[in-house]
Amino acid sequence: MRIVIALGGNALLKRGQTPDAAIQVANVETACRALAPLAREHEIVITHGNGPQVGVLALQSASDPNLTIPYPFDTLGAMTQGMIGYWMLQSLQNNLPGRDVAAIINQTLVMESDPAFDHPTKFVGEVYTEQEAVELTAARGWVMKPDGEHFRRVVGSPRPQRVIETKLIRSMLDDGTVVVCAGGGGIPVVRDEHGNRVGVEAVVDKDLTAAVLAEHLDADLLMILTDVPAVIDGFGTDAARPIHRATPKMLRAMDFPDGSMGPKVEAVCRFVELTGGISAIGRFEDAVQLVAGLAGTVVTPGGDYGGVRDNQVPVTAATNGQKVRA
Amino acid sequence: MRIVIALGGNALLKRGQTPDAAIQVANVETACRALAPLAREHEIVITHGNGPQVGVLALQSASDPNLTIPYPFDTLGAMTQGMIGYWMLQSLQNNLPGRDVAAIINQTLVMESDPAFDHPTKFVGEVYTEQEAVELTAARGWVMKPDGEHFRRVVGSPRPQRVIETKLIRSMLDDGTVVVCAGGGGIPVVRDEHGNRVGVEAVVDKDLTAAVLAEHLDADLLMILTDVPAVIDGFGTDAARPIHRATPKMLRAMDFPDGSMGPKVEAVCRFVELTGGISAIGRFEDAVQLVAGLAGTVVTPGGDYGGVRDNQVPVTAATNGQKVRA
Numbered sequence: 139m140r141i142v143i144a145l146g147g148n149a150l151l152k153r154g155q156t157p158d159a160a161i162q163v164a165n166v167e168t169a170c171r172a173l174a175p176l177a178r179e180h181e182i183v184i185t186h187g188n189g190p191q192v193g194v195l196a197l198q199s200a201s202d203p204n205l206t207i208p209y210p211f212d213t214l215g216a217m218t219q220g221m222i223g224y225w226m227l228q229s230l231q232n233n234l235p236g237r238d239v240a241a242i243i244n245q246t247l248v249m250e251s252d253p254a255f256d257h258p259t260k261f262v263g264e265v266y267t268e269q270e271a272v273e274l275t276a277a278r279g280w281v282m283k284p285d286g287e288h289f290r291r292v293v294g295s296p297r298p299q300r301v302i303e304t305k306l307i308r309s310m311l312d313d314g315t316v317v318v319c320a321g322g323g324g325i326p327v328v329r330d331e332h333g334n335r336v337g338v339e340a341v342v343d344k345d346l347t348a349a350v351l352a353e354h355l356d357a358d359l360l361m362i363l364t365d366v367p368a369v370i371d372g373f374g375t376d377a378a379r380p381i382h383r384a385t386p387k388m389l390r391a392m393d394f395p396d397g398s399m400g401p402k403v404e405a406v407c408r409f410v411e412l413t414g415g416i417s418a419i420g421r422f423e424d425a426v427q428l429v430a431g432l433a434g435t436v437v438t439p440g441g442d443y444g445g446v447r448d449n450q451v452p453v454t455a456a457t458n459g460q461k462v463r464a
Numbered sequence: 465m466r467i468v469i470a471l472g473g474n475a476l477l478k479r480g481q482t483p484d485a486a487i488q489v490a491n492v493e494t495a496c497r498a499l500a501p502l503a504r505e506h507e508i509v510i511t512h513g514n515g516p517q518v519g520v521l522a523l524q525s526a527s528d529p530n531l532t533i534p535y536p537f538d539t540l541g542a543m544t545q546g547m548i549g550y551w552m553l554q555s556l557q558n559n560l561p562g563r564d565v566a567a568i569i570n571q572t573l574v575m576e577s578d579p580a581f582d583h584p585t586k587f588v589g590e591v592y593t594e595q596e597a598v599e600l601t602a603a604r605g606w607v608m609k610p611d612g613e614h615f616r617r618v619v620g621s622p623r624p625q626r627v628i629e630t631k632l633i634r635s636m637l638d639d640g641t642v643v644v645c646a647g648g649g650g651i652p653v654v655r656d657e658h659g660n661r662v663g664v665e666a667v668v669d670k671d672l673t674a675a676v677l678a679e680h681l682d683a684d685l686l687m688i689l690t691d692v693p694a695v696i697d698g699f700g701t702d703a704a705r706p707i708h709r710a711t712p713k714m715l716r717a718m719d720f721p722d723g724s725m726g727p728k729v730e731a732v733c734r735f736v737e738l739t740g741g742i743s744a745i746g747r748f749e750d751a752v753q754l755v756a757g758l759a760g761t762v763v764t765p766g767g768d769y770g771g772v773r774d775n776q777v778p779v780t781a782a783t784n785g786q787k788v789r790a
Contacts, residue, residue, distance in 0.1 A: 156530070156531065156532050157530060157531060158531055158532050158533055159533075159535050159536055159539045160533070194528070194530060194531075195543075197528070197530070198521075198524040198525065198527075198528050199524065201524075201527070202520070202523070202524050204482070204483060204520060204523070205482065205483065205484055205520075206482050206484050207484055207485075207486070209485050209547075210485055212550070213485045213547055213550070213551075216546045216547050216549065216550030216551075217521075217543040217544075217546045217547045218543075218546065219546045219550070220542040220543045220544065220545045220546020220547065220549065220569055221535075221539055221542050221543045221546065223542065223546065223569045224538070224539070224542030224545070224569050224571070224651055224663075225539075225542075227569055227571070228571065228653070228661050228662075228663070231628070231661060232660040232661060235659075238629075238631060238632055240568055240629065240632050241568065241569040242566060242567065242568050242569070243546055243549045243550050243553055243567040243568070243569075245550070245553070245554065302557070303564075303566065305564060306564055306566050306636075306641065309639060310632075313635060315632065325550055327554070333561075334558040335554050335557060335558060336554075337550075337554070
């Protein structure tokens with residue numbers, strides 16, 4: 139199978155951990171060891187989050203007296219792609235002897251007309267006083283909003299339309315290379331009036347980018363790996379129960395929090411609806427079990443999934459015994 | 465032809481410039497516009513320096529109260545590969561419509577037994593007082609040396625042996641992709657006792673890495689682009705004169721400064737001696753003229769070079785009319 143994996147930020151840095159390189163490298167090693175068995179049997183693309191990492195670099199950059207203007211978010215995103223890409227590249231190479239691994243820099247195309255640019259909602263960077271906020275708006279055009287007692291900058295989170303380097307990624311996959319790409323959802327760019335790509339100050343949801351990438355790569359399976367074992371129906375209520383199998387329609391009828399499970403559910407539903415493929419949400423430690431149909435939430439057109447073991451063809455109502463790339 | 469280009473740090477940030485992203489992006493755009501005509505006619509690999517950029521990030525990281533230990537140099541190098549790689553990727557894509565461009569993260573293998581590790585000479589990061597220097601040696605094992613009135617950390621500059629991802633780069637070149645790679649000479653790694661790659665605190669000379677990469681990619685031409693129009697014989701003396709054509713033997717008989725022209729001359733000599741290929745040193749603005757044999761210093765086995773125009777075969781005593789990949 140061709141599998142696109144979106145690895146959550148918790149696989150790189152757990153809540154409360156210091157963002158030291160050594161701590162993140164150890165976490166990356168644990169995650170890559172969990173994914174290595176899949177890479178031995180399947181074509182694998184790995185994307186990853188970068189929220190805490192870009193936050194650390196944004197603060198460093200904002201306090202740097204050598205800079206007139208802190209690094210913009212496209213540059214900061216690129217830095218995290220380099221840093222996390224290197225850690226994953228090295229760990230995957232060490233865990234997959236004889237296999238080629240690539241970590242590449244990626245841009246994600248968004249639309250300048252995306253309504254998210256007019257209604258920015260994502261808090262980024264440092265906290266400021268109201269006076270500082272007013273000055274930053276005047277000096278840099280930043281949109282500032284109250285966040286508790288302080289003010290913080292907000293940027294838009296436009297819909298990812300396409301990973302610019304999709305053709306390159308497909309070609310590497312066809313050659314049997316394990317590809318690490320589109321970190322942090324990819325560096326957001328728009329096309330200007332000459333058709334040129336230009337970086338924008340925005341945040342792209344990494345799970346939605348993974349879904350677009352999976353669609354354009356003709357992937358069989360989109361796996362969203364996070365720190366919960368499955369999608370929970372009635373989360374936070376007495377009736378809470380894990381969902382093991384679902385159709386997009388079932389999930390769309392439920393309510394999920396905007397900031398966390400919402401975009402993941404949207405991403406898996408979109409991929410299954412558009413491609414008829416298979417999607418799964420679960421813990422990265424359970425990655426192999428997820429593919430075998432023994433853990434997590436698996437979403438298919440018909441809500442059924444028999445699992446893939448020993449690199450066989452997955453059985454769902456949609457594929458109905460038809461050959462899936464295996 | 466297959467050309468490996470090593471782009472000097474001055475192409476990204478000129479002396480005295482503020483290291484703001486916008487300033488560097490404008491410089492990168494100028495450099496990529498100068499290189500685009502070559503990329504239209506030839507197979508191109510571009511490596512680049514990262515000295516000033518890694519310096520900025522090292523200081524940011526050292527002053528970050530959120531980190532227990534500043535990011536090590538392998539991680540910092542990876543961050544600059546992401547940042548500069550993104551800027552070059554975008555600019556090359558915009559200047560080469562219809563052409564695939566890739567920017568990838570690279571490690572460079574060095575030997576743990578390299579004598580440079582026992583005699584570190586490269587100053588990196590912040591300045592400290594003598595007392596702080598003693599404490600840092602005790603706490604982190606850093607080797608500290610006096611630098612003027614202050615103390616600074618020194619790391620080794622081992623010989624680059626191989627860019628780990630050479631096979632991947634060759635495959636992309638074969639597909640017609642313009643490849644940006646091995647930024648900052650590549651992230652230095654050694655093999656541990658299990659054969660695994662592990663990052664090390666070291667600095668690799670980017671021109672020497674470019675020479676190794678050019679050799680392993682079977683490149684026809686290694687171009688080292690910097691801020692001087694040519695190698696100067698008798699630099700700083702009344703008899704100073706630019707060298708237009710040279711053999712490795714001629715250059716090895718001259719004296720060049722260790723920190724600047726020395727490694728460049730070593731890199732071009734090594735490439736020509738090992739492969740019988742062509743090497744050139746000059747300004748990035750003159751890149752097209754260099755290939756045409758009309759600017760810079762061109763080094764060949766026989767000290768002659770007729771230039772390549774309109775994608776024809778270069779004529780030197782060594783190739784003697786034989787087919788060179790064109």
